[in-house]
Amino acid sequence: MTQLTIVANIKANPDKIDLVKTELLKLIETTRSENGCINYDLHQDNENPAHFMFYENWESRELWQIHMNAPHLAAYMAATEGAVAEFTLNEMTVIG
Numbered sequence: 001m002t003q004l005t006i007v008a009n010i011k012a013n014p015d016k017i018d019l020v021k022t023e024l025l026k027l028i029e030t031t032r033s034e035n036g037c038i039n040y041d042l043h044q045d046n047e048n049p050a051h052f053m054f055y056e057n058w059e060s061r062e063l064w065q066i067h068m069n070a071p072h073l074a075a076y077m078a079a080t081e082g083a084v085a086e087f088t089l090n091e092m093t094v095i096g
Contacts, residue, residue, distance in 0.1 A: 003038070004064050005092040006056040016083035017050050023079045024052055030072045036063025050085070061091070 012020035024042055031040045038057035045051035058064040067073065 002060065002093060004058045004061045005094060006054065006058065006064065007090045007092060008054040008056070009086070009088045010052040010054075010084055011086040012050045012052070013083055013085045014050055016080075020050075020052065020080055020083050023076050024054075027072060027076055030070075031067060034063075034067050034070070036060060037067070 010020065010024065021044070028040060028042060031037055036059040038059060039055070041055045043053045043055065045053070056064075058067070
């Protein structure tokens with residue numbers, strides 16, 4: 001199995017930064033205990049507090065897919081509906 005790295009960028013609407021941050025923080029403990037999660041680290045941009053980034057490593061894409069369909073992720077999506085201005089996700093593989 002090939003390890004999968006995920007880089008997820010979340011940009012909150014300026015008036016919703018605290019809401020988005022609170023909801024993102026709620027994801028960490030549950031996700032870190034999921035099968036296949038190697039690390040799940042949330043970052044906030046030092047100069048743009050509306051920009052958050054998850055750096056994640058998973059044992060396989062299949063296990064990450066299970067995470068993407070987990071109830072706590074659905075709850076996050078519902079809680080932040082209309083609060084996120086932009087979301088990008090990159091699936092990456094270590095090459096060196």
